[in-house]
Amino acid sequence: MATDGLHENETLASLKMEAESLKGKLEEERAKLHDVELHQVAERVEALGQFVMKTRRTLKGHGNKVLCMDWCKDKRRIVSSSQDGKVIVWDSFTTNKEHAVTMPCTWVMACAYAPSGCAIACGGLDNKCSVYPLTFDKNENMAAKKKSVAMHTNYLSACSFTNSDMQILTASGDGTCALWDVESGQLLQSFHGHGADVLCLDLAPSETGNTFVSGGCDKKAMVWDMRSGQCVQAFETHESDINSVRYYPSGDAFASGSDDATCRLYDLRADREVAIYSKESIIFGASSVDFSLSGRLLFAGYNDYTINVWDVLKGARVSILFGHENRVSTLRVSPDGTAFCSGSWDHTLRVWA
Amino acid sequence: MATGPAPSGGRPREQRPHLSKMERVVVSMQDPDQGVKMRSQRLLITVVPHAVAGGDVVEWLIQKFCIPQEEALHLGTLLVQHGYLYPLRDPGILVLRPDETPYRFQTPYFWTSTLWPAAEMDYAIYLAKKNMRKHGALLDHEKERYVQLHKRINHAWDLVLMQAREQLRAAKRRRKGDRLVIACQEQTFWLVNRPPPGAPNVLEQGPERGCCTASPVQMTKSLDFYKREIERYRKALGRARVKSSVCLEAYLQYSVQHRLHDPILSGCLPGNPWITDNAAYWAVNSPTAAAPTKLRVERWAFSFQELLEDPLGRAHFMDFLGKEFSAENLSFWEACEELRYGGQAQVPALADAAYQQFLAPGAARWVNIDSRTMERTLEGLRQPHRYVLDDAQLHIYMLMKKDSYPRFLKSDLYKGLLAEAGIPLEMKRRVFPFPRKPWHSSPSPAVLPTSGEPMVAGGPGDGDKVA
Numbered sequence: 001m002a003t004d005g006l007h008e009n010e011t012l013a014s015l016k017m018e019a020e021s022l023k024g025k026l027e028e029e030r031a032k033l034h035d036v037e038l039h040q041v042a043e044r045v046e047a048l049g050q051f052v053m054k055t056r057r058t059l060k061g062h063g064n065k066v067l068c069m070d071w072c073k074d075k076r077r078i079v080s081s082s083q084d085g086k087v088i089v090w091d092s093f094t095t096n097k098e099h100a101v102t103m104p105c106t107w108v109m110a111c112a113y114a115p116s117g118c119a120i121a122c123g124g125l126d127n128k129c130s131v132y133p134l135t136f137d138k139n140e141n142m143a144a145k146k147k148s149v150a151m152h153t154n155y156l157s158a159c160s161f162t163n164s165d166m167q168i169l170t171a172s173g174d175g176t177c178a179l180w181d182v183e184s185g186q187l188l189q190s191f192h193g194h195g196a197d198v199l200c201l202d203l204a205p206s207e208t209g210n211t212f213v214s215g216g217c218d219k220k221a222m223v224w225d226m227r228s229g230q231c232v233q234a235f236e237t238h239e240s241d242i243n244s245v246r247y248y249p250s251g252d253a254f255a256s257g258s259d260d261a262t263c264r265l266y267d268l269r270a271d272r273e274v275a276i277y278s279k280e281s282i283i284f285g286a287s288s289v290d291f292s293l294s295g296r297l298l299f300a301g302y303n304d305y306t307i308n309v310w311d312v313l314k315g316a317r318v319s320i321l322f323g324h325e326n327r328v329s330t331l332r333v334s335p336d337g338t339a340f341c342s343g344s345w346d347h348t349l350r351v352w353a
Numbered sequence: 354m355a356t357g358p359a360p361s362g363g364r365p366r367e368q369r370p371h372l373s374k375m376e377r378v379v380v381s382m383q384d385p386d387q388g389v390k391m392r393s394q395r396l397l398i399t400v401v402p403h404a405v406a407g408g409d410v411v412e413w414l415i416q417k418f419c420i421p422q423e424e425a426l427h428l429g430t431l432l433v434q435h436g437y438l439y440p441l442r443d444p445g446i447l448v449l450r451p452d453e454t455p456y457r458f459q460t461p462y463f464w465t466s467t468l469w470p471a472a473e474m475d476y477a478i479y480l481a482k483k484n485m486r487k488h489g490a491l492l493d494h495e496k497e498r499y500v501q502l503h504k505r506i507n508h509a510w511d512l513v514l515m516q517a518r519e520q521l522r523a524a525k526r527r528r529k530g531d532r533l534v535i536a537c538q539e540q541t542f543w544l545v546n547r548p549p550p551g552a553p554n555v556l557e558q559g560p561e562r563g564c565c566t567a568s569p570v571q572m573t574k575s576l577d578f579y580k581r582e583i584e585r586y587r588k589a590l591g592r593a594r595v596k597s598s599v600c601l602e603a604y605l606q607y608s609v610q611h612r613l614h615d616p617i618l619s620g621c622l623p624g625n626p627w628i629t630d631n632a633a634y635w636a637v638n639s640p641t642a643a644a645p646t647k648l649r650v651e652r653w654a655f656s657f658q659e660l661l662e663d664p665l666g667r668a669h670f671m672d673f674l675g676k677e678f679s680a681e682n683l684s685f686w687e688a689c690e691e692l693r694y695g696g697q698a699q700v701p702a703l704a705d706a707a708y709q710q711f712l713a714p715g716a717a718r719w720v721n722i723d724s725r726t727m728e729r730t731l732e733g734l735r736q737p738h739r740y741v742l743d744d745a746q747l748h749i750y751m752l753m754k755k756d757s758y759p760r761f762l763k764s765d766l767y768k769g770l771l772a773e774a775g776i777p778l779e780m781k782r783r784v785f786p787f788p789r790k791p792w793h794s795s796p797s798p799a800v801l802p803t804s805g806e807p808m809v810a811g812g813p814g815d816g817d818k819v820a
Contacts, residue, residue: 011576012575012579015579015580018583019579019586022583022586022587023586030594033594034597036598037597038601041598042605044605045605045608045609074797075635076635091797093626093794096794107559118798118799133799134797135799162694163694166695181697183696184696184697186697193585195578197562207657208747217563231585240367248604250604252600252604253600259370267597267600267601269594270600271589274597274600280418281414281418281428283375283431292618293616294607294611294612294618295607295611296611304371304427304431313608322427326553337614337616338625338634339627340617353617
């Protein structure tokens with residue numbers, strides 16, 4: 001009825017106002033303990049020397065935009081997925097393709113390698129995450145053993161195995177993340193809180209495990225407790241979609257890359273943003289970020305086809321890498337930190353070292 | 354590929370923020386004092402004002418943003434590819450030449466950010482005009498598209514031709530210079546919105562985002578959302594925070610400590626496989642290597658977590674615990690991990706196995722947890738779930754971390770490992786003209802030993818001696 005609608009409108013408006021005012025108070029509280037800037041602390045650290053990284057391998061074989069990639073724990077194999085539905089497993093050291101499967105959907109935006117190296121997961125516009133066991137048996141069709149694990153109500157944007165092959169964490173355009181049991185496809189936990197599409201996630205390397213961070217179109221980065229499904233911390237300083245989140249190696253912080261052309265570092269103990277990595281000449285969004293092994297360098301792939309390398313502590317840009325001929329859509333450092341791999345809309349993947 | 358429509362209503366979300374940033378740059382470039390030097394450009398007999406040279410554009414970008422030449426050229430090229438600058442000569446190709454080549458700034462009417470629907474009808478009129486103005490002017494791909502359009506909007510073709518003629522007539526009334534400029538502007542617009550085959554489509558976006566909240570959401574869902582937000586803010590206000598100086602100090606320590614272990618920063622011995630094309634580094638550091646390197650053994654002293662993460666480190670720690678008669682602690686911790694990350698169907702069995710082995714009174718490998726935690730755990734085991742051993746696991750983890758681990762680092766066992774550990778010799782890069790050996794393949798983790806297929810040789814290459 002008309003009066004009910006009016007009442008609900010007022011309630012909604014007042015809730016919104018309350019949320020805004022609490023948000024303001026939170027910012028004030030966070031600022032109270034902020035007694036020094038990162039670049040000030042970093043004055044004591046040596047500057048980085050001349051920095052040279054080149055493309056050492058180029059992986060050609062996708063017929064369309066490469067959207068996602070992940071490393072195998074063996075430090076040389078990778079899985080990559082593309083717009084035309086193809087998912088390829090490569091030994092990137094030899095550049096040989098070892099497995100290939102075609103998904104029944106286009107825009108496979110997420111793919112992940114299982115910790116054992118025996119399976120891969122992928123998904124995209126099919127709103128699902130499927131797991132394929134890897135087999136070298138020539139008589140077996142990889143697609144035949146496919147297992148549909150996750151079901152969302154919108155596109156799958158990211159997926160990751162947890163510490164074993166038996167659980168998968170997914171992020172979706174339907175605004176939620178979810179944890180699934182691979183064997184049964186059972187939903188173990190769902191995570192609600194984002195106000196729009198969730199675009200990325202990363203599991204914390206914490207010793208007592210059990211949290212992960214996600215970023216979305218609502219410009220928020222949220223840290224979740226996997227067990228309870230609750231959001232334990234959230235950060236809202238980006239000005240546009242957050243395309244990528246990645247934990248600092250110690251697990252005490254994470255970096256994010258956004259369409260607002262900046263990357264930012266958030267500290268979990270200080271509960272605030274502690275650094276912004278930006279430059280006036282960098283205009284296009286950052287699509288994916290990852291740290292070098294020591295956490296001193298942040299590699300970020302951008303939609304202007306370049307990769308910028310940042311000094312995490314001093315905040316300066318160390319290097320810009322050219323080579324891709326279209327957007328860089330995905331970037332991951334190898335498990336032992338010897339190289340990083342970038343995937344692009346130019347249909348190729350490159351390994352840099 | 355058609356461009357996306359103008360931003361859909363509902364969410365006030367700026368799509369493509371890079372476009373407005375590009376516009377700011379382009380506006381700065383046109384500043385009379387601080388902008389790029391403008392000149393009049395003579396093209397045959399026409400003089401076109403307000404032109405800039407490609408080289409000057411690059412120079413301006415270098416000065417304004419303090420960036421190297423390559424980056425300035427790249428940024429300038431993107432500006433041209435997005436249609437914010439267009440070449441006056443050879444307007445068919447959108448590239449930035451860092452020389453005297455003249456360019457002009459696109460009129461805001463045609464700015465890419467307006468995201469005109471660029472409908473088929475408009476494109477058809479444009480091609481028709483081009484065709485009428487000079488027969489044979491259409492390029493091959495344009496001819497193809499013209500023919501396709503003729504088929505698709507055949508019913509409106511009279512309108513297309515009429516519009517085209519009308520626009521050409523109106524154009525004739527303008528001065529030659531203006532006519533040239535307007536033609537270039539229009540051509541650039543269509544090069545961006547209907548790129549020729551092979552040229553990058555800068556307007557292409559991934560799958561649409563934010564559409565799930567574009568439609569008006571039910572009241573209750575919004576109310577719930579804000580209630581949750583308020584709850585979240587309240588909790589956040591109550592949380593304990595650490596001073597920035599303390600937190601940031603930790604990054605310094607971590608980076609300094611791990612610097613020599615970061616192959617990208619400090620290189621690695623015997624050599625980075627990706628650079629030397631030799632997989633020796635991986636062989637020397639394999640999970641089951643008998644002789645760990647010095648760096649690797651040193652790393653076990655950085656934190657308990659790093660020790661456990663390395664299978665070799667964990668194995669040596671297990672040996673040490675065995676000598677102290679507390680190996681069951683680590684085994685229990687591993688059993689808890691197995692439960693936490695195991696398959697859902699295995700949860701009852703795994704929980705029970707852990708209970709039988711480590712927690713039951715009189716168990717073979719009984720672990721010592723405080724009575725309160727034990728009580729809570731046993732209570733929880735009545736209805737086992739994957740997190741039922743979390744408290745016990747944390748207790749044992751902390752015990753090992755605070756007690757056994759420091760002793761391990763001081764032990765003869767560890768000191769011995771450190772002393773024995775070597776530093777691999779640097780491998781010299783093979784120099785041309787020696788023929789390059791094929792890169793070593795390695796067995797995929799997905800190949801099981803019982804598959805009957807021969808294991809592919811994956812041994813280390815030459816020169817991987819360890820000092």
